[in-house]
Amino acid sequence: MLDSALPSMLSSPLYLLAQEEPAIEGGFQMTALLNQALNGVGIVGILLLTALGLAITFGVMRIINLAHGEFIMLGAYITFWMQENFQMDLLMTIPFAFIGTALVGALVELTIIRRLYGRPLETLLATWGLSIVLQGVVKLIFTAQLKYVRAPDYLSGNVTFVSDPTGSPLVAISYYRLFIVVAALLLLGITMYLFYKTSWGRQIRAVTQNREMAKCLGVNTKLVDMGTFAYGCGLAGIAGAVISALKTVAPPMGQDYLVDAWMVVVTGGVDKLIGILAGSFLIGEANAIIAFILNDPTARVIVLASVIVLIRYRPEGLFTVQKRT
């Protein structure tokens, strides 16, 4: 177990992504900086996508979900499996990834989470146990071998904003990164619509604000809990499906996203869903810019240290209306 921990640490998303496209040496510092900022946008997209599910399970339901990364991993494996067996386009597998992980999520809520409401530290331990189990099961089915998922052809290539006289791009972002950003924003929009404009969303908010009262008014709180958790897990599954094309699919891959997703949710605050947009933007861009000025590991250390300081002074997150308790 210890041996497997290190490679996954090394390929932590922030760390890896920033290295993939090194800032171009020479030329204008300005274009390099712009390129890095754009690179940061790609990271923001990934952070947003991976943190969105957690914003539901932790932010709304207050479940300390350490198995979040494993639901991302499940989504990636579903995509891999469908592509392998049915030669499906990556985009076509997304609904299946959503439904598959949501079903697993519902099952988990029914068997584990439900017994532990109101006991955050027990939930934390149980979900950690769950993450080990999910990794183990996936390893049994698919073996520990690295798997690769093809990105659709029409999403390859770069959008170039600035190029040098010879035509090689100076400020560019790949279509796929752009697609991730768009998908993340779209999902955020859909989720916000569901939460604030539909009766299901109203029920969820009612249950989180006052469970007893909601129950009295005829809301089936158990069903709402299960549905919300399943939805959060489904979102993680979508994240896994989309990200699977960017990096190799392997059982421990979820761990890479766990700490980052937590940092995003905690930075943004759990009061409003829109907070995670701000959280992922701050962390992603801060990481990209600091990495440009110094280097990648230092950037990660600085960002994590700032998040610690932030939690210390504002545990409720940056974008939360301060309440007196």
Added chain:
Amino acid sequence: MSNVVLGYKQSSFPAKLAIISGISLLVFAVIPFFIGSFQLSLLSKLLLFGSLAVSLDLVWGFTGILSFAHGVFFTLGGYAAAYYLKLNLSAANNTYGGELPDFMVWNGLEVLPWFIAPLRYFPIAFLAMIGVPALFAYITGSFIFRSKVSGVYITIITLAISSALTTFFISQQAYTGGTNGITDVSRLSFFGTEIPPIGLYFLILAYTTFVMALSWWLTQSNFGLILRSINENENRIAFLGYDVAQYKIFIWTLSAALAGMAGGLFVPLNRFISPVYLAVAFGTQVVIWVAIGGRGTLVGPLAAAILLGQIQNSAERVTQDWQLVVGVLLLIVVLFIPNGLMSLVPKQLRLANLSKPKPLPGTVKAAETTTTEKAQTEVAQTEPARRSS
């Protein structure tokens, strides 16, 4: 504390506890003569992991602070020991002859950095094994606990600390050896004589005994009662006039020092240290030992670390999916045995009960109520809140 019955005084010396712990100590002292060298080093390692688990039990089981950063404290102590052993390699054994460790040569360092150089002297290295983790814990602890940050967020902070330090240690290749860590260290020796594996085992056994005894004494004292009360109801303890943050910082620092020393002993045994032990995965492993063994029991975490390690060792020969078993075990314990495996042990055999003198018929309390008893009544008054945070 003594119970007085007309002309009869019962000793407060916990005879049963002394007998049982004496027997178990004797077992551990005899075992090495009957096992092979592989088992000996495995057992030494597991005893150290057990001490580490006990140090986490102090802050988690007793005070209610769940930390994923205990692997970090362990590893910081480990690096101090590794520098000491690396710098004391005789010139013949050193790959490049000089005094500079091999990984520094590879990374183009020409002089020993000033902050590493003093670690070649044993007293300084020894102090660093305890002092560096303790200082790090003191700084982080003062920063975290003097605020309104509550349970779960503290846990997330410890996750971030672990993640950040792992990245940092990997990136500072010239000073820390990067991903590989510090390897090929010399063997631990005293005044020129090398300590054989069995000597190291007894050193580790002595340390584990020390950790157990200290933790036991601490948690049975007045101080331990306050820690437990903080776990039960932090606000009430604060209202009673105790500086809760100070207690938390103290136990956090002490626990880090204990973990660091365990790490320091781990390196002569393991012969290397690397950022693997800094990473969240190892920190979680420690949490799992405590959770499975039983929070707040001291013996539980130690036993769990040793048992799980032994089971893992034999299971790994059969299957590669040992982790799956650990995960299922953890789930079962959390869902069905929330107080850990120690709660399955009959009540009469628990440490806390062994140490109590047998109640005598018609016992009269000694006239002067000791402070311990006062604190006990205070705790008894607080409602039995769930130990959930």
